[in-house]
Amino acid sequence: MTTPLATLVKTDSTAPPAEPPPRVVPTRRAGQWVTAAVVLVLLGLGLLSVVRNKAFQWDVVAQYFTSASVLRGLGLTLWLTALVMALGFLLGTLLAVFRLSANPVLRAVSWGYVWFFRSTPILVQLLFWFNIGALYPTVLGVHTVNLLGPVAVAVIGLTLHEAAYAAEVVRGGILSVDRGQIEAAQSLGLGRLRRLTRIVLPQAMRAIVPPAGNMLIGTLKGTSIVSVIAVQDLLYSTQLIYHRTYEVIPLLLVATLWYVAVTSVLSLGQHYVERYYARGTGGAR
């Protein structure tokens, strides 16, 4: 094996055949292996206890995991999350634009909104909306109680809360866009709306997506709070079952596993969304 190499060296260089260049040997880290072994053993023991402990009742978990009422609850959790995110970010973008506008009244309104809805717990806000009938018994001649069912209350309450946070995320994104981009768009005669939708927001998305992904996952889990106003989401539908069967732990596990599964899919999705909005920022193709 060494012969062809040696001849190559000889023909290529005029220097006398030197000894081969020294090989690099990384530091040996014996400690690393020991630590890894200890961690793996501990993980294994934990896993074993989970599998062997009869109290987890994995057979019950399997029985209810895909039951009709759990899937209905999951469906509600999913569309509620999607709707709240969409409406929340729509309103939040409007609030962010208000906050950055030249009009002092709009700026103050936006600031006040964010201040108010971030200053109160979402649980309190939900209960307020749930009892709105006590403040306004009728709206345009219709009984408020008939107008706003628990699901409508959930959508309104969560959306208004979400919008306050979304406003700050979008505002941060808009501020991250280079001022020169706006000047360039102005010098080309692009109108205000076009500048926002075509130039500023697409570039702001790079700064918006990571915290928005955080919020999406937070909202998915946060919707479980609607169980307090008897909306049958994922958590509440498992609660309904264990109130009947007293199999509390396995049914909480059903909810937990679904939340983990959906969250994992969403995290993966975020990766691709980020990659899309990073286009044009890389180096040569």
Add this chain to the structure above:
Amino acid sequence: MSSATTTVSAAVSETATAKVEIRSVHKNFGPLHVLRGIDLDVRAGEVTVVLGPSGSGKSTLLRTINHLEKVDSGTVSVDGTLVGYRRSGNRLYELRERDILKQRTRIGFVFQNFHLFPHLTVLENIVEAPVSALKRPRKEAEAAARKLLDRVGLADKAEAYPKQLSGGQQQRVAIARALALEPGLLLFDEPTSALDPELVGEVLDVIKDLAASGTTMIVVTHEIGFAREVADTVVFMDEGRIVEQGPPAEVLDSPRHERTRAFLSKVL
């Protein structure tokens, strides 16, 4: 390059060129008096090069011409129309943004740092203004954009993103983007100052060729050689005032003012 640049003039020569009149313009940034009474006339089709040390107000002056910077007093008019304001008696009323934007479509502006839109391809960058500000059909605008790209020597870069181009190429795209509106006046704000020295030439070549085409141009730059070669008028500014102006041979070779001499002795 030469065959590419000669055709730029052919494309632009059809557009009407504009004259510029600047009258006693003042501008403050807080306590800083950056423009202290500027009077300047630029005849249609002429090239004016503005020289001066950093902080002399030359970029600010350029930015007042398309109302990116509002003046505190004085007037700027392009082709006899006030920019950014409407005059009534002895008052200047600022125009609505929509009208200002319309005025800007007649004035091309090229920035020191290009300010290309990084999330749009080269072609999308150029087509954006004609399509959304001038309401041109996209097909037509794209065909025109490809011609402009061909003329700045970047026909093969239409689908590239700005970050994939060299600084010189980006600035040539930025020039093509400004030309896409067929402006009667082109403003260049230190167009080569952000470039590696070896890339300055390709951008100056494009600008020189535009100059030959008869578009009115005002160029803020530190390139004395370019001023000598291309300018009809050289303006030297210092501390918010125009110190002297005249043909390049006069201002660059036998300046009357001590300040101009001192500046030129340092940059030449």
